[in-house]
């Protein structure tokens with residue numbers, strides 16, 4: 001039986017470990033936290049996942065919370081105009097299936113317990129490079145799925161694929177109960193992207209957290225701007241008060257729904273920043289062993305497009321297929337590179353689009369986003385791009401393609 005070590009128990013590591021386990025592999029999972037520590041800790045993400053990524057979980061029968069989590073049927077866009085009035089307001093509907101967000105504290109803790117209940121070997125240990133050096137000799141394959149932690153230092157930055165060296169947004173998340181219904185469409189849930197030109201973005205989305213249904217208020221602030229104001233705030237209540245004050249100033253229509261909100265729990269806030277980075281997929285250990293990086297370890301994008309968990313799920317599914325197809329053959333350097341390249345074929349679209357969304361939007365993109373209000377097909381297509389960002393190649397990046405697409409929609 002092939003022995004595989006998975007280091008890091010997040011979306012990608014757990015999905016891969018549970019998938020390999022279900023195919024009879026002998027899997028050891030190394031996590032720096034127990035299930036209880038994850039469950040009682042701080043929120044880690046907003047983790048909205050779209051249809052394709054959710055389907056990978058369903059394929060492995062890991063969709064334990066699907067019936068409880070709110071169904072997110074579409075994605076809305078608002079743009080703040082002069083005097084904080086709403087200049088753009090539309091919602092596109094998902095065609096392939098709904099999206100969902102399950103608090104990673106709930107999901108990862110539950111999956112960790114499932115892994116051990118199914119006989120998997122769980123080692124609670126924050127792995128260092130020296131540990132991996134030792135373990136790489138005892139396993140057929142070592143997968144590093146430790147997110148943005150220190151182990152990324154083993155994987156060299158790929159400068160050609162990483163246009164940014166610095167964080168492009170300051171992130172501030174608050175999980176709340178008590179948000180009022182959305183007057184624009186009270187009958188269904190959607191993610192709402194509120195774009196505040198020059199200032200940042202406010203994302204509002206429903207989730208399933210430890211205490212049931214909740215909503216997430218997520219500010220992304222342009223560094224040095226007025227929303228980049230959470231650094232140093234330790235008190236969760238102060239964090240929420242600042243979140244609401246910024247909403248009142250820049251997105252008053254969202255603030256109007258928030259008069260009754262309170263934090264879900266003491267761990268319900270998060271702030272920080274990181275630079276989007278693509279890395280070389282293979283880590284070389286001091287003793288000569290090789291390890292393969294997974295998901296955020298090798299491709300980290302800013303959460304402005306809500307893609308990281310989706311990419312982690314897609315990466316885990318792609319790596320699982322590559323491992324199964326490889327059978328009993330050695331997991332050598334050539335296989336590792338091919339395995340990453342197969343994933344990068346999907347991930348490159350995510351990185352290109354996400355980096356574009358961090359930039360100041362060119363005129364043709366402003367026109368495209370504005371057109372979502374006049375033409376429902378434009379709103380729908382933009383929303384569905386969150387599930388399959390490769391479609392943006394057809395109508396988003398080049399002004400000529402955007403013009404041709406909008407002309408075709410108008411002619412219909």
Ligand SMILES: Cc1cc2nc3c(=O)[nH]c(=O)nc-3n(C[C@H](O)[C@H](O)[C@H](O)COP(=O)(O)OP(=O)(O)OC[C@H]3O[C@@H](n4cnc5c(N)ncnc54)[C@H](O)[C@@H]3O)c2cc1C
Nearest residue numbers: 008010012045046047048127147149295296307308309310
């Ligand atoms: C504010 C914010 C909002 C986001 N919103 C979304 C969204 O709406 N949709 C979306 O798709 N994505 C979103 N993301 C991104 C998404 O959460 C991540 O990209 C995704 O969780 C990455 O999965 P992963 O498996 O690569 O790593 P992670 O989920 O980070 O898991 C890594 C795990 O490894 C553990 N670990 C770290 N170091 C070690 C070590 N040395 N030894 C052992 N274990 C270790 C960590 O504790 C963690 O459990 C968001 C991220 C942030 C920060």
